[in-house]
Amino acid sequence: xxxxxSAALLALYAATLADLAxxxxxxxxxxxxxxxxxxxxxxxxxGRRHLPPVGWDLRPAGGxxxxxxxxxxxxxxxxxxxxxxxxxxxxxxxAGIVLALGIPGLRRLAFPVAFLALMAPLPTAALARVSLVMxxxxxxxxxxxxxxxxxxxxxxxxxxxxxxxxxxxxEECNGLRFLFTMAVVGTAVAxxxxxxxxHRVLIVGLALVSAVVANLxxxxxxxxxxxxxxxxxxxxxxxxxxGKAVYAVLxxxxxxxxxxxxxxxxxxxxxxxxxxxx
Numbered sequence: 001x002x003x004x005x006s007a008a009l010l011a012l013y014a015a016t017l018a019d020l021a022x023x024x025x026x027x028x029x030x031x032x033x034x035x036x037x038x039x040x041x042x043x044x045x046x047g048r049r050h051l052p053p054v055g056w057d058l059r060p061a062g063g064x065x066x067x068x069x070x071x072x073x074x075x076x077x078x079x080x081x082x083x084x085x086x087x088x089x090x091x092x093x094x095a096g097i098v099l100a101l102g103i104p105g106l107r108r109l110a111f112p113v114a115f116l117a118l119m120a121p122l123p124t125a126a127l128a129r130v131s132l133v134m135x136x137x138x139x140x141x142x143x144x145x146x147x148x149x150x151x152x153x154x155x156x157x158x159x160x161x162x163x164x165x166x167x168x169x170x171e172e173c174n175g176l177r178f179l180f181t182m183a184v185v186g187t188a189v190a191x192x193x194x195x196x197x198x199h200r201v202l203i204v205g206l207a208l209v210s211a212v213v214a215n216l217x218x219x220x221x222x223x224x225x226x227x228x229x230x231x232x233x234x235x236x237x238x239x240x241x242x243g244k245a246v247y248a249v250l251x252x253x254x255x256x257x258x259x260x261x262x263x264x265x266x267x268x269x270x271x272x273x274x275x276x277x278x
Contacts, residue, residue: 009092012073016085023082023121032181036119039188040112052104061106062098065091086120111191118184127176134174137212138219142169145220151227160223165231167223175215178247182211182254189258203258214250218243 024033069091076084094113097106106113122130139158146153146160153162160167186207190200221242226234 006096009096012070013085013089013092016073016076016082016089019082020086020119020121027121029127029177029180030121031177032184033119033121036116036184039184040115043112043115043191044109047108051108052101054100055102059098059102061103062095065095065098069095081123083120083123087117089119090114090116115187115191118187131171131174131176134176134179134212134215135169135171138173138175138216139169141216142167142220142223146223146227149224151224153223162223162227165226165234167226167234169219173215173219175211175218178214179208179211182207182251186254186258189255193258193261195261199261203261206257206261207254210250210254214246217250218246221246 020033024030069088072088072091073085076082076086076088090113093116094106097109097113101109121127135158139155139160143153143155143160146162151162153160155161158169160169183204186204189207190203193199193203195203222234222239225238225242229238232238
């Protein structure tokens with residue numbers, strides 16, 4: 001029964017998984033996608049001792065999840081939307097888990113199943129809009145930094161004209177690759193640290209903010225390098241080293257902050273009872 005259900009789900013999602021693999025290889029935004037199912041599998045494996053015994057049964061809840069997943073998959077196929085097709089995958093996996101382990105098993109595996117939704121790419125139109133927002137933000141912040149430092153600069157849309165060079169804040173400068181990666185990393189870290197719900201949300205938010213700040217520092221720093229060293233600093237080794245260094249520093253800062261948030265507050269010492277002399 002287990003092999004039959006697994007084979008059926010694999011056949012249904014073969015095209016979706018193939019398209020997702022091709023996207024992770026061909027797009028610079030989604031190279032992190034293979035890490036998502038690997039982490040989900042690791043989480044499920046480490047918690048296997050707490051799972052109920054396998055007992056295949058046609059449970060209504062499993063059928064309901066499958067009945068929800070398949071129309072979404074069909075709708076995504078009709079729309080030619082990889083996003084919609086991938087978002088139906090956690091429902092289908094959840095259905096298989098319910099059929100094998102029942103509702104208690106799904107409760108135990110709720111996080112790794114839901115985590116699979118992070119494989120879904122943004123729709124192309126949404127990605128383009130978000131990219132423009134991030135480019136405009138980077139341009140605005142960089143222009144403000146240069147102006148505050150009394151460096152002559154003129155802005156024209158997404159271009160910054162310095163004395164030595166013109167910087168075009170292109171799609172390469174949107175920082176979305178690091179942002180998407182940090183969304184996955186932040187969610188994984190929030191789960192791994194097992195703090196309170198509010199702390200977990202804060203950790204994910206901190207990961208996203210760290211990614212945005214890192215890109216703003218990267219672009220603004222590149223502009224400063226260009227003003228000091230000319231056009232070679234924009235495309236050469238200094239630009240590459242600066243960008244990697246900024247991302248590394250912000251990643252380490254995020255990790256330390258997340259660990260600090262997780263650190264339990266030491267309990268207040270209890271007053272020691274005093275004996276009354278008689």
